[in-house]
Amino acid sequence: MATPAERIDDTQPLLNVNMVNVNKLTSTNYMTWSLQVHALLDGYDLAGYVDGSKPAPPETITVDNETTINPEFTKWRRQDRLVYSGLIGTLSHTIQTLVTNTKTSQEVWKSLTATYATPSRGHIQQLLLQLKHYNKGDKTIDEYMRGLTSRFDQLTLLGKPLDHEDKIEYFIDGLPEEYKSVTEQVEGRDISPSIVEIHEKLINKEAKLLASSTPSANPIPMIANMATSRPKQHQQRGNNSNWNNKPRPNQFNSQKQEYKTSKGYQGRCQICSVFGHSARRCPQMPQQFTNVSSSPFRPWQPRANLAVSAQHPSTVWLMDSGATHHLTSDLQNMSLHQPYHGDDSVLIGDGSGLPITHTGEGSQLGDPVNPRQDQG
Structure with a gap:
C-alpha cells in the first residue's frame, strides 16, 4: 500500500519562465511592468506564486508517527525559486537593492507593491509635483508622451486617477514654443481630443520641424573673389616723365626677386575653371602634357605672352x-x-x-x- 508521499504526482515538470523580453522595472514604469509580468506568469499558470493564491505546502508530513520532508513542498520550492530568479532578472540595478532581504517570489511582489503601488499621500504628491515640472526639453515626442502617461498610470494605480481634461493640460503645458500651433488647435476645440489624436498631431509637427532644420545635402558654397586692376598707361614716345619712371636696374632686380618668391600661378584654370592652378597642372590635363618636364615645380619659370591687337600707329608705346x-x-x-x-x-x-x-x-x-x- 502506497503512502501519501508516494502518491504525489511528479509527472508535471518544472517550468523555467523566460522573462528576457520583459521591460526592466524602474521607478516610473511599475504599472506596465506588473501587468506584463503577471500576464506572463498567468499564461504559465504560475501567477499564484506571486499573488499568494498558491501558498507553500507544509515542509514536512507525518505518517505513522514518522516525520519526513514533504515532496510537494520540495517541488513548490524549486518552482518558486525559478519564478523568483525570473523576477529578479526583470529589475533594474537600483530596484534590486529593495528586495535583497526577500526569500520567495511572493515577498518580492509584495515589497515592490508596497514601494510603488501604496496610495500614500507623499507618493501621490511626489507624482503630481513631477507632472507639474515635466517638460519636453531635448526628449522626442514619443519619450515625452511616454513619461507623462507612465505617471498618469501610477496615479491610477494609487487610486487617484486624473480627469481627461487635466491630462491634456499637462501635455500642453510642457511643450516648447515650436509646438504653439498644435496647442492652439487643441485649445480651440469645443470637444477635447483623445490622447491618441494629440500624440499623432505632435508627431506630425515634430517631423515638420526636423525637416525644416535639416541642412541641404549639397549646399551651394559661398565664394568671395577679389579682382584688382591697374589703369592703362599708353604714353607717347616724347613723354619724358614716364620714360624717367622706368625701373632702375636695382629696382628691377628687387621686383624680380620678389616675383621669384611668389606663390606661383593663383589664377583660374582654362580647363576646369578652378582657381589656384594653371592648365599645365590641372588634374584633367592629358598625361602626355602633364609630364612635359621631370624637374620639380619652381616658383619662377619661363613665361611667354602673346598680344594681338588691331592696327595702331607706330608711335604708340606698348607697356x-x-x-x-x-x-x-x-x-x-x-x-x-x-x-x-x-x-x-x-x-x-x-x-x-x-x-x-x-x-x-x-x-x-x-x-x-x-x-x-x-x-x-
Missing part, C-alpha cells in the same frame, strides 16, 4: 608685359634668328603644344632699352 620670352608668327619680326632643333614646345591654354621653329632676337618686339630673346 612691357613682363614676359621672359616673346612669340611671333612672322619671321620678319626677328632681326637675328636661327633654326631651333630642341624638344621644347609652347604650352597653350587648352593643354596642347605649339612647335618652336626659330629662336633669336628682335628689337621690334622687345624692350627698346633691353631687348629680350624672342621665339618664332
Whole structure:
C-alpha cells in the first residue's frame, strides 16, 4: 500500500519562465511592468506564486508517527525559486537593492507593491509635483508622451486617477514654443481630443520641424573673389616723365626677386575653371602634357605672352608685359634668328603644344632699352 508521499504526482515538470523580453522595472514604469509580468506568469499558470493564491505546502508530513520532508513542498520550492530568479532578472540595478532581504517570489511582489503601488499621500504628491515640472526639453515626442502617461498610470494605480481634461493640460503645458500651433488647435476645440489624436498631431509637427532644420545635402558654397586692376598707361614716345619712371636696374632686380618668391600661378584654370592652378597642372590635363618636364615645380619659370591687337600707329608705346620670352608668327619680326632643333614646345591654354621653329632676337618686339630673346 502506497503512502501519501508516494502518491504525489511528479509527472508535471518544472517550468523555467523566460522573462528576457520583459521591460526592466524602474521607478516610473511599475504599472506596465506588473501587468506584463503577471500576464506572463498567468499564461504559465504560475501567477499564484506571486499573488499568494498558491501558498507553500507544509515542509514536512507525518505518517505513522514518522516525520519526513514533504515532496510537494520540495517541488513548490524549486518552482518558486525559478519564478523568483525570473523576477529578479526583470529589475533594474537600483530596484534590486529593495528586495535583497526577500526569500520567495511572493515577498518580492509584495515589497515592490508596497514601494510603488501604496496610495500614500507623499507618493501621490511626489507624482503630481513631477507632472507639474515635466517638460519636453531635448526628449522626442514619443519619450515625452511616454513619461507623462507612465505617471498618469501610477496615479491610477494609487487610486487617484486624473480627469481627461487635466491630462491634456499637462501635455500642453510642457511643450516648447515650436509646438504653439498644435496647442492652439487643441485649445480651440469645443470637444477635447483623445490622447491618441494629440500624440499623432505632435508627431506630425515634430517631423515638420526636423525637416525644416535639416541642412541641404549639397549646399551651394559661398565664394568671395577679389579682382584688382591697374589703369592703362599708353604714353607717347616724347613723354619724358614716364620714360624717367622706368625701373632702375636695382629696382628691377628687387621686383624680380620678389616675383621669384611668389606663390606661383593663383589664377583660374582654362580647363576646369578652378582657381589656384594653371592648365599645365590641372588634374584633367592629358598625361602626355602633364609630364612635359621631370624637374620639380619652381616658383619662377619661363613665361611667354602673346598680344594681338588691331592696327595702331607706330608711335604708340606698348607697356612691357613682363614676359621672359616673346612669340611671333612672322619671321620678319626677328632681326637675328636661327633654326631651333630642341624638344621644347609652347604650352597653350587648352593643354596642347605649339612647335618652336626659330629662336633669336628682335628689337621690334622687345624692350627698346633691353631687348629680350624672342621665339618664332
